[in-house]
Amino acid sequence: MSNLETRPDERTCEAGPDAGGVQVLAHRDVPLGGPRSMDVRRTIPQRVRSLVGAWCFCDHYGPDDVSRSAGMQVPPHPHTGLQTxxxxxxxxxLHRDSTGSLETVRPGELNLMTAGRGISHSEESPSGRRAPRLHGVQLWTALPAAHLDDAPSFEHRGSLPTVLALGARVQVFLGSLGLGGRVVTSPATAYSPLVGAQIDLDPGSDVLLDVDPGFEHGLLVDAGEVRLEGEVVPPSSLGYVGTGRTALRVQASNDGPARVVLIGGEPFEEEIVMWWNFVGRTHDDVARARADWTAQLAADGGYVPGADALRFGEVLGYGGPPLPAPRLPDVRLRPRRRV
Structure with a gap:
C-alpha cells in the first residue's frame, strides 16, 4: 500500500529505549484520500517510537464497505529499502508489480514484496464479484543496509502454519512463535530476526506466547477487550514491550472474542530515514529515489518510453496512471533523538 499523504513527514527513525512495562501507543487517523477514500489508523512510526524490531510502519484499516464503491484503488507507486x-x-x-507479479491476497494468506533497490506496484479491489468488506493491516519492515541494493522480489504464501491451544489460534506469517510448547515457523523470507502473527482469542482466554527474549514486541488490537502483561490495550492501539521476556501474557475478556496482530524482532540498530514510500539511510537517499521515480513519469501522467528498464520498472494492467511523488521538504531534517 502506498502512503497517499500529500505532505508526508520525513522521519529519521531509531529504535528508542525499552519501556519498563507496557507502553501503549495510541493510533492517529490518517485520511488517504483519492479514489480509494479510506481512512487508516497508524500506530508506527510516531514521535515516541519509530520502530518495533525492523517493523517501521503499521496501518490498520476497516472494516470498510466496498460493495457499492470501487473499493481500494492504489495506483502504481514506488518503494525502496523495505518489505511490504x-x-x-x-x-x-489484487496486487500487480514491476517484476510481473499478479496475485490476489485473501484472509489467512500473505503478500510479501521486497523492494530492495527499487520496485513499483499497485493494489486494488478486484472488479466484479468480490467480498463486500475490506479489513486488514499494511505493515512495512526496514531492510538492513546489506540488502538495500538487492533485486526486487515478490512472494505469495497461500498456506501458513497455525497452532491451536489454550483458547487461542495463532497463525504466523513471518518468523517463528510458540504457543503451548509448540513452535511454528513461517516459510516467508525475512531479512532480520523478526516475528509477525495473527492471534484469535476465545472469550476469557489467558495465554502465554513463547517469545525470543532478544526481541521487542508490539501487540496491535484489532477487536475485543485485550490485556497485554496485565495492561489494557484499547482497540486500534499498539501495546509495546521491550526485550528480556521469554513469554508474553495475552488475555481476552469474558465478554467476547478478540483478535490481535503481534509484531516483533531484535531491536533494529540502524538509523533509517522514511519519507513517502521510500526507506533509506540519509536525506540524499530518499531525494535520489524521488528524482528517479519522477524521471520515469511523462508529462501527461503516464510512463516515459522505456520506463520498464528504469529503476522502478513499470506496472502493467492497472487502469490508471502512476502516482506522482509529493514535493520534498525544503530543508534537511535532523535525526530524531532517542526518547
Missing amino acids: VSWLFEGEI
Missing part, C-alpha cells in the same frame, strides 16, 4: 506485508481479516486485494 499485506495481511487481511476480510476481503481481497
